[in-house]
Amino acid sequence: MENIRIGFIGGGRIIQALLDGLNEADYLDKMHIWISCPSAEDDKSLLKRFNNTIHMTTSNTVLCNNCDIVLFAVKAKLIKSVCQEIIKTVDNERLKNILFISIIPGLTISTLNQWLQTGENIVRIMYNVNVAKRNGSYAISSPKTNDNNPLQIYLKSVFDKVAYFAGNVTETELDIMCALIGSGPAFFCTAVEGLADGAVKAGLSRQLANTLAARTMLGCADILVSSSKHPAELKNDISTPAGTTIYGLHELENKGVRGAYMDALMSAFNRAQTMADQLAKETK
Ligand SMILES: NC(=O)C1=CN([C@@H]2O[C@H](COP(=O)(O)OP(=O)(O)OC[C@H]3O[C@@H](n4cnc5c(N)ncnc54)[C@H](OP(=O)(O)O)[C@@H]3O)[C@@H](O)[C@H]2O)C=CC1
Ligand SMILES: O=C(O)[C@@H]1CCC=N1
Structure with missing residues (x-):
């Protein structure tokens, strides 16, 4: 070998x-x-x-x-x-x-x-x-x-x-995984960038905002992977009644963030299937 x-x-x-x-x-x-x-x-x-x-x-x-x-x-x-x-x-x-x-x-x-x-x-x-x-x-x-x-x-x-x-x-599941694991890092990067931009707008330095946004995602992923906790459970643990988090979450829901992520995944998956069809036609 x-x-x-x-x-x-x-x-x-x-x-x-x-x-x-x-x-x-x-x-x-x-x-x-x-x-x-x-x-x-x-x-x-x-x-x-x-x-x-x-x-x-x-x-x-x-x-x-x-x-x-x-x-x-x-x-x-x-x-x-x-x-x-x-x-x-x-x-x-x-x-x-x-x-x-x-x-x-x-x-x-x-x-x-x-x-x-x-x-x-x-x-x-x-x-x-x-x-x-x-x-x-x-x-x-x-x-x-x-x-x-x-x-x-x-x-x-x-x-x-x-x-x-x-x-x-x-092969169909592999195309779904292309969207989830192949493109996924880019999707997460937009979340990191958006949160860091918000922190910069609120007055934090760019470097600190970027580092903390990325490290927050890293720590969160670690908990989800190692504990097999459902993401909703972790989200609920963090959201104090009438506290800061639930106010932020309300904004995300108003902007349809979950639907946007679902659409992103489906769009990337559909693109893989379209590419497959286009490449298959090239054999003729
Ligand atoms: N980036 C990612 O996260 C992922 C990418 N993929 C897929 O992997 C593939 C490559 O992606 P990525 O590495 O990002 O692309 P890059 O553009 O970074 O790299 C493409 C490579 O192909 C080389 N190349 C160009 N023409 C030829 C040729 N005729 N013969 C041999 N090599 C050639 C280029 O060489 P040179 O620089 O010398 O021109 C370069 O090294 C794509 O199909 C992509 O969809 C899959 C999963 C994840
Ligand atoms: O964007 C792309 O086509 C490649 C495949 C998954 C990640 N990058």
């Missing part, structure tokens, strides 16, 4: 978050990691940042020829051309031995399979930027035939170092 080589096609923000987390787990130097991206030749900042523990190339073909697991981490609009490039340039037998992973929202295993034509060696994963601090969440969607695949077992052991495993789920 220790000799398994993982390649990332695309080395952007979500891959760097994963590498940060694995580095913090003291695991990066025990792995064999390749990254391919157009800027690999000119930009050595990732090599520096990870102490040359990774290999970088501009060639997706070189990466596929050197890796057992290949994870697609490019923008959705590029994925078809990347797959076409790979099937043209990499030997067919080699392609069949690779476990392909996609973290691209919506993109289904069936669409990827039509482009790659390598059988059932395709798995979808969704995870989030929180892996950078080993506090991520992830889920897998894969054909049953991959359950005992040593490459998938190894991949899971890697993600387990930096993220909570939400389970083996259907």
